[in-house]
Amino acid sequence: MNPVELLLSSLGACQSIVARTYAKKFEIDLQNFWVELEGDIDLDGFLGKSDVRPGFSDIRYTFHLETDAPEEKIQAYKEFIESHCPVGDTIANQVNLVPAKVVIENPVK
Structure with missing residues (x-):
């Protein structure tokens, strides 16, 4: 996987963890959950x-749930998963990206 594919995978994994962690709180019998x-x-x-941004312009996802829970x-x-996923929050909101210093390592001769 390349780094941007890993970013998508990280989002899906995080959403899945939130979904599994909180299913009981919402009284949802979650038989299966996955994200596309x-x-x-x-x-x-x-x-x-060109001057286009080098990253994603749009990210789309679809939750798949196997459950007998009602639509409401x-x-x-779904809204809870979206609002409590740390990776989703990091992608959706501006983050302070603090540059690190450069450390030059001299090879041993």
Whole structure:
């Protein structure tokens, strides 16, 4: 996997963890849960061929649930998952990305 594919995987894994952790709180008998993710990225930004941003412009996901819970509970549960996933929050909201210093290591001769 490349790093942007790992980002999508991290989002799906985080959403899955939140879903499994809180299913009982929402009284949802969760038999199975998985997430499909896809994103739009223009590699011209990464390759320096244009001024488009080098990262994703859009990320889409679909939750798949195997449960007999009613639609009203599922909607509240979905909103909770979205609002409590740390990876989703990090992607959706601006984060202070603090540059690290550069450490130059001299090879042993």
